[in-house]
Amino acid sequence: MTEKALEVRHLIKTFGGGRSLFGGRRHMVTAVDRVSLALRSGETLAVVGESGSGKSTLARMLVGLEQPTAGDMMIAGQDAGKLRRQGARAFGKVVQYVFQDPVASLNPRKTIGEILETPLKLLSGYGADKRRARMADLMDAVQMPADTLSRYPHEFSGGQAQRIAIARSLAAEAQILILDEPVSALDVSVQAQVLLLLQELKQKFGLSYLFISHDLAVVEAIADRVAVMRSGRVVEQGPVEALFGSPQDAYTRQLIGSAPRMRRTDP
Ligand SMILES: Nc1ncnc2c1ncn2[C@@H]1O[C@H](COP(=O)(O)OP(=O)(O)OP(=O)(O)O)[C@@H](O)[C@H]1O
Numbered sequence: 001m002t003e004k005a006l007e008v009r010h011l012i013k014t015f016g017g018g019r020s021l022f023g024g025r026r027h028m029v030t031a032v033d034r035v036s037l038a039l040r041s042g043e044t045l046a047v048v049g050e051s052g053s054g055k056s057t058l059a060r061m062l063v064g065l066e067q068p069t070a071g072d073m074m075i076a077g078q079d080a081g082k083l084r085r086q087g088a089r090a091f092g093k094v095v096q097y098v099f100q101d102p103v104a105s106l107n108p109r110k111t112i113g114e115i116l117e118t119p120l121k122l123l124s125g126y127g128a129d130k131r132r133a134r135m136a137d138l139m140d141a142v143q144m145p146a147d148t149l150s151r152y153p154h155e156f157s158g159g160q161a162q163r164i165a166i167a168r169s170l171a172a173e174a175q176i177l178i179l180d181e182p183v184s185a186l187d188v189s190v191q192a193q194v195l196l197l198l199q200e201l202k203q204k205f206g207l208s209y210l211f212i213s214h215d216l217a218v219v220e221a222i223a224d225r226v227a228v229m230r231s232g233r234v235v236e237q238g239p240v241e242a243l244f245g246s247p248q249d250a251y252t253r254q255l256i257g258s259a260p261r262m263r264r265t266d267p
Contacts, residue, residue, distance in 0.1 A: 004074065005176045005208035006039040006062065006095075011071035013057050013232075031057040033232035034071070039176070044202065044209040046219040046240075048255070049229035055212045058229075059180050062210070063097045076176065092123050096169035100181035102161035106153035112164055113149035116171055123172035138167040141204070142197060159190035163197065170205065180212045195222050216259035220244055228252045 012035075017028035032054045039045040047055050060066040062073060064084045073080035076094050084091050099105040106115055113135060120131045139148050142163040153161060162182060169177055179198070183191040199222065201207060213219050219226055220240060227237035228249065236249040247253045 003041055004038045005041045005076060006210060007037075007072075007074040008058070008062070009036045009072040011035045011058070011061065011073065012069045013054075013061060013066060014069045030232050032061070032068075035229075035232070035234050037227050037234060037237060039208055039210050041175075041208050042202075042206060043224040044211050044222055046211045046213055046223035046226045047229060048213055048216060048219050048226055050214060050255075052231075053229040054232040055214070055229055056180060059097070059178050059210065059212050062178055063095065064091070089123055092119065092172045092174060094174055095176040095178065096172060096174045098162075098165055098169050098177055098179045098182050101185050102158055102165045102182075103153055103156075105165050106161060106168075108153050111150055111152055115153075115164070116149070116168055119168060119171040134171070138170055141170065141201065142167045157190070158186050159194055162186065162194055166194075166197070166201070170201070175206060176208050176210070178210045178212070181214070182211070183218060184213070184215065191218060192221070198222065216244075216255060228255065 011032055012030065013032040015029045015031055016026040018026055020026045035054070035058060037045070037047075047058060049055055057066060061068050062075070062080060064080070075083055083094060106112075116135050116138060117131060120126060120134060124131070124134065126134060135149055136146055139146055144160065144163055144167070148156075148164065153164070156164065166182075182198070183194050186194060195218065198209065202209060209222075211219070211222060223240045225238060226240050226243045227234045228243070228251065229235070230251050236243065236247065236252045243252065244256060247256055
């Protein structure tokens with residue numbers, strides 16, 4: 001893999017503008033405003049900021065759920081748009097997205113085995129026996145029992161469901177994960193366990209994480225570097241110790257000042 005897992009340059013996304021049905025001007029929102037940042041291979045880059053600062057829009061553009069208004073996006077050294085045009089298979093083998101609400105992200109009508117089967121069929125090209133073995137390995141990797149595969153999403157707690165969603169994101173053997181508030185819906189004690197699991201998986205499989213969060217305690221526990229967003233802009237970025245130790249920007253200082261702390265979860 002190239003040195004940079006992800007890179008965006010001067011990325012802009014505006015919503016609205018133009019004329020409404022009734023002829024009035026629609027209010028324009030610049031959700032992402034000339035953002036430049038890079039996720040290096042093997043690191044966790046946290047993007048942090050209050051609600052509405054543009055974090056999710058940034059993540060959604062990277063995986064093609066939103067189209068940028070302007071700017072460049074590179075994924076594993078390739079233009080993101082070009083990579084996506086190669087199809088879901090090519091794209092899914094490079095980058096995966098993990099959602100905030102794990103239970104809602106799993107199809108309630110399918111067993112966990114069926115849920116994992118879909119990306120394995122689409123992305124791995126393995127036969128049935130190999131797929132079964134791979135599913136058992138994935139459950140093992142996320143520390144869930146093998147009988148998980150025959151059960152349904154509603155049978156699991158939020159933390160267990162997020163482990164399963166993480167297993168699904170690993171099925172394609174993509175090395176870049178975009179984690180959009182992956183522990184925000186979980187209790188604090190469960191958050192710590194899932195963060196520890198993410199750290200272990202990152203080391204084991206050589207993953208790179210773009211970790212979106214509004215929670216500085218979580219970010220301090222998991223990130224190598226942090227980018228702070230406010231009103232669509234990156235106001236400060238740097239290594240986690242430097243950013244928390246001596247924040248340069250007034251807004252970063254204010255965010256840190258009002259946040260509870262959490263211990264780091266290095267395995
Ligand atoms: N589809 C959309 N149409 C119009 N405005 C949007 C759309 N999506 C996001 N926005 C606006 O863009 C801005 C950034 O939103 P975004 O969801 O990216 O922020 P966020 O930091 O992820 O917040 P949250 O943590 O609440 O999700 C907000 O002002 C939001 O209202």
